[in-house]
Amino acid sequence: MIVPPGLRLPRHRATTANLGAVYPFQASQGLGARGVYLGNDLLSGGGAFCYDPFELYTQGVLTSPNMLVLGEIGSGKSTVVKTLLNRSVGVLGSPGGLPRWTAVLDPKGEYEATAESLGLALLRLRPGGTTRINPLDGGTSTDPDTLLTERTRLIVALVTELLDRALTPLEDAALGWAVAALTRSPRGRPPVLADAARLLADPTSEMVDQSGLTAPELARELAPVRHALGKLLDRDLRGMFDGPSTVTVNPGGRGLVLDLSAVHSDPRALRLVMVAATGWLQSIMAGSGGGPAPRRYQVLEEVWALLGSEHTAKYLQATFKLARAYGVANIAVAHRISDLQAQADDGTATAKVAAGLLADTQTRVLLRQGPDQVAQARGLLGLTAAEAALLPELAQGRALWKVADRTAVVQHRVAPDEWPLIDTNARLAL
Ligand SMILES: Nc1ncnc2c1ncn2[C@@H]1O[C@H](COP(=O)(O)OP(=O)(O)O)[C@@H](O)[C@H]1O
Ligand SMILES: [Mg+2]
Structure with missing residues (x-):
C-alpha cells in the first residue's frame, strides 16, 4: 500500500461552538530563536522568548541596540537585566571570537554577585576612598580628535551640572581650549581634571589670545568654572575623580561593575558621579585599538538620576547616539514613564530630550506601572490603549x-x- 507523505494526526471532531473560539492565524510572530532565552511569550502561546539586541541589529530588525527597562520598584527590572547579561555574556560572543564586554553603573550596590559570576572587575567608588578613576584618561584611544571630542563633551557636561546653569560662550570655549592644550601637548601621563582647573586659573598665551582678554581678566571670568570643579577636586566629592586612575581596564577583557552606592542617597552627587563614570567608560569604549570592537553592554541602573536635569539628560542622549559607533548596547533602567520627561526648564526642551532618547531606544521592556502612568505610556511610548491598560x-x-x-x-x-x-528581596529582609 502506498502511504501518502505528510503529517498524520488523529482525526479531531468538535462542535462549531467550540471551533468558533479557534484563531489559528492569531499567534504572534515572535523574534525567532536567535539570542538567549529569557522567558515565555504569552502572546505566542507561551513559546520561548529569546532576545539579543546585537543579533536583531545585525538582522535589521532594530536600527539601534539600546534598551530601556521601565517598571515600579520591585517589578523585576534588575532581574531582566541580570539574567540577560548572565545568559548572553556566557553564551554569546562577539565577531572575531572576542567575549562580550559589560560595564554596569550600579548605584544600589547590587551587582556584586553578577560581577563574580561573569568575571567582571568590581570597583567601589566613594568620596575619600582609595579607588580613583580619571574621567579624562582616554582609555587606549590614540586618535587625538576622538580624545579631544570625548574629553570636551565630558568636562562641559560635568561643569554645566556642577554650576547648575548653562555655560557662558566664553566658559564653554575656554573649556574646549584647555582640553585641546592638554590633549595636544601630552605630559607623559593622561591629563587629570586638576590640570584643566590649573589652566583655567593660569591660561596659556594661546588661550588668552583666543579670548581677546588679558590673562587676569580671562582667569577672573573663568573663576566660577574653576570653583565648580573644586567640588570634585578638593571638596565633598574628592577622592573619586581627582587624580590618575588607580585601575586599568582591559578593553579585551570581560568588563566591570562600578559600585556607586556611597552616593546613592544624594541625587545631585549621584548625577555628577554618573556623568563622570559614563564619560570614563565612553573613553574606554572609544579606544578599542583599531581591531574589531567587541559587543558591549553598558547598563545604567537608576538612570532617572541623569534624567533629573536637562544638562545630564542631554548628555545621556548623546551617549545613546554614540552606541552604534562603539558597538555598545546601552541598557537604561528607570522607574516611571514620567521619569523620561526630565525635569527640564521648559516643556519644549523636555519633550525633545525624551523624544531623542526614545528614538535611539527601540527595545522597551515595560514592567508594572502605576495607573497614573497609563496616559503617558500611550503618548510617549506610542502604546495602544490595550497595551497601556495592561501595564x-x-x-x-x-x-x-x-x-x-x-x-x-x-x-x-x-x-x-x-x-x-x-x-534583592532577601537582602532587604536581612
Ligand atoms: N521573573 C521573576 N521571577 C521570580 N521572581 C522575580 C522575577 N523578577 C523579580 N522577581 C523577584 O522580585 C525581586 C525584585 O526584583 P528586582 O529585579 O530587583 O526589581 P526592580 O529592579 O524592578 O526593583 C527579586 O529579588 C525577586 O525576588
Ligand atoms: Mg532594580
Whole structure:
C-alpha cells in the first residue's frame, strides 16, 4: 500500500461552538530563536522568548541596540537585566571570537554577585576612598580628535551640572581650549581634571589670545568654572575623580561593575558621579585599538538620576547616539514613564530630550506601572490603549516587550542558580 507523505494526526471532531473560539492565524510572530532565552511569550502561546539586541541589529530588525527597562520598584527590572547579561555574556560572543564586554553603573550596590559570576572587575567608588578613576584618561584611544571630542563633551557636561546653569560662550570655549592644550601637548601621563582647573586659573598665551582678554581678566571670568570643579577636586566629592586612575581596564577583557552606592542617597552627587563614570567608560569604549570592537553592554541602573536635569539628560542622549559607533548596547533602567520627561526648564526642551532618547531606544521592556502612568505610556511610548491598560496589571517578573514594531508579553524565568544574582528581596529582609 502506498502511504501518502505528510503529517498524520488523529482525526479531531468538535462542535462549531467550540471551533468558533479557534484563531489559528492569531499567534504572534515572535523574534525567532536567535539570542538567549529569557522567558515565555504569552502572546505566542507561551513559546520561548529569546532576545539579543546585537543579533536583531545585525538582522535589521532594530536600527539601534539600546534598551530601556521601565517598571515600579520591585517589578523585576534588575532581574531582566541580570539574567540577560548572565545568559548572553556566557553564551554569546562577539565577531572575531572576542567575549562580550559589560560595564554596569550600579548605584544600589547590587551587582556584586553578577560581577563574580561573569568575571567582571568590581570597583567601589566613594568620596575619600582609595579607588580613583580619571574621567579624562582616554582609555587606549590614540586618535587625538576622538580624545579631544570625548574629553570636551565630558568636562562641559560635568561643569554645566556642577554650576547648575548653562555655560557662558566664553566658559564653554575656554573649556574646549584647555582640553585641546592638554590633549595636544601630552605630559607623559593622561591629563587629570586638576590640570584643566590649573589652566583655567593660569591660561596659556594661546588661550588668552583666543579670548581677546588679558590673562587676569580671562582667569577672573573663568573663576566660577574653576570653583565648580573644586567640588570634585578638593571638596565633598574628592577622592573619586581627582587624580590618575588607580585601575586599568582591559578593553579585551570581560568588563566591570562600578559600585556607586556611597552616593546613592544624594541625587545631585549621584548625577555628577554618573556623568563622570559614563564619560570614563565612553573613553574606554572609544579606544578599542583599531581591531574589531567587541559587543558591549553598558547598563545604567537608576538612570532617572541623569534624567533629573536637562544638562545630564542631554548628555545621556548623546551617549545613546554614540552606541552604534562603539558597538555598545546601552541598557537604561528607570522607574516611571514620567521619569523620561526630565525635569527640564521648559516643556519644549523636555519633550525633545525624551523624544531623542526614545528614538535611539527601540527595545522597551515595560514592567508594572502605576495607573497614573497609563496616559503617558500611550503618548510617549506610542502604546495602544490595550497595551497601556495592561501595564498596571502586570505581575512581578512579567513585562510588555516592544522591540521595534514587534510586541510580546513575557513571563521572565529565573534559573535556580541565578537566584543569588537577583535576590534583592532577601537582602532587604536581612
Ligand atoms: N521573573 C521573576 N521571577 C521570580 N521572581 C522575580 C522575577 N523578577 C523579580 N522577581 C523577584 O522580585 C525581586 C525584585 O526584583 P528586582 O529585579 O530587583 O526589581 P526592580 O529592579 O524592578 O526593583 C527579586 O529579588 C525577586 O525576588
Ligand atoms: Mg532594580
